[in-house]
Amino acid sequence: MRSAHTVEQVRAAEAELMARMPEGALMQRAAAGLAYAVVEFLGRSYGARVLLLVGAGNNGGDALYAGAMLAGRGAGVEAVLLAPEHAHAGGLAALRAAGGRVVPGPRSTPDVVVDGIVGIGGQGGLRPEAAALVAGLGDVPVVAVDTPSGVDVDTGRIEGPHVQAAVTVTFGTHKVAHLVDPAARACGAVHLVDLGLDLPPAAVTALQAGDVTAMLPVPEPTAHKYTRGVVGVRAGSQTYPGAAVLCVAGAATGLVGMVRYVGGADDLVHATHPEVVVGAGQVQAWVVGSGGGEGAAAALREALADGVPLVLDADALAALDAPLPVPALLTPHAGELARMLDVDRTEVEADQLGHARKAADRFGCVVLLKGRHTLVAHPDGRVRATTVGPPWLATAGAGDVLAGLCGSLLAAGLDPFDAGSVGSWLHGAAAAAASAGGPLQAGDVAAALPRVCRALLA
Ligand SMILES: NC(=O)C1=CN([C@@H]2O[C@H](COP(=O)(O)OP(=O)(O)OC[C@H]3O[C@@H](n4cnc5c(N)ncnc54)[C@H](O)[C@@H]3O)[C@@H](O)[C@H]2O)[C@@H](O)CC1
């Protein structure tokens, strides 16, 4: 599990550890990890030209000490101080002692920029002077210290000019901004340097392959199809019969014992998935809404009558007007979530974490907000982010496959929070496998799912 903590949690854990350690020891650990990451990024240190952007706080201190270490290994290190009177005194002395220099501004194009403008103490976007300096450096790759300066660390929002990093080196634990978009996009690859902090439960987590394997429903030796669970799909319509096929494809990957289908695309479903039972009957979970058109509201009423857990997708989300009486997973994209909360889509995209949490609270169920980093928010406040999945996954029908897959996990016995986060991880991993760096279609994602499960279980 990857864990991301809030600034308040990090500060408390750091204070507790610092009280037990010699002064400055934590910063030395952080700076050593940072210097190592810069060398790894450049592939060398001797002769490399490194420019440090140094702000007023300890984030700048990390940059200065790392710069001193790089200068000690033969790099040419220069530092621009954005708040000269507040720059970290010890770090500045160390840099100078190692042969580094303070300069008023970049004098030539460096090989790498180290962004030590602000870290977890930052408020708002970059100030104008810093923004101009960063813009002037153009395409020079940036290694960000702790967080890319200018992003909101606890929410993942971006409210002004910010640094776009190639690599972000963070300390002690991940921060929310490393997992939640749009800030996560500004981080590039994230490296964690362990500081030995003692941390409380995380604000946001991200499942890793081992976590998903442990939660994957695996048949008992004595299993039969009904003990493994039956998932029902109420999706598709005369207008959107393909959505039924794709939703069924996501459900029929072998993770449950049986799939039922009810909707307007019987013949097509039967032709493409002969193993699927067409017609109503007992199920452990229903998936409702993908391509359901105007029939989605009636499909939702019928599914609710069975009293089993639900996945609500697409048109069924529009039919939702009150908290549901059964455990449920809602799977909106940003536009659908915006309609559910009566806000603009741009607002949802700018504050994905805030809106996913708000919807989970308002509707009293788990909300899976689809995106580059999909978020799964529980009404109790827990959030999981899915960071696997290539951009090729942004393709028509991929959401139908996801809804079917999550439904099969619900029917197999996972709760909506686990079904949403495991389903979204498998979906992203299957897309990566199907894509292999190239384009894909939604059906390819469903087809790759058994392969992904097999690799996890191997
Ligand atoms: N506390 C610790 O023991 C450790 C802290 N570390 C580093 O310390 C950082 C936190 O240090 P600080 O608490 O000093 O905070 P920061 O260095 O992140 O920033 C605080 C300073 O930046 C100014 N500032 C805030 N927003 C700004 C903006 N938008 N533009 C320009 N200036 C702005 C503030 O006025 C303040 O002077 C971490 O991110 C990490 O890099 C690491 O050395 C590990 C150990």
Ligand SMILES: [K+]
């Ligand atoms: K930074």
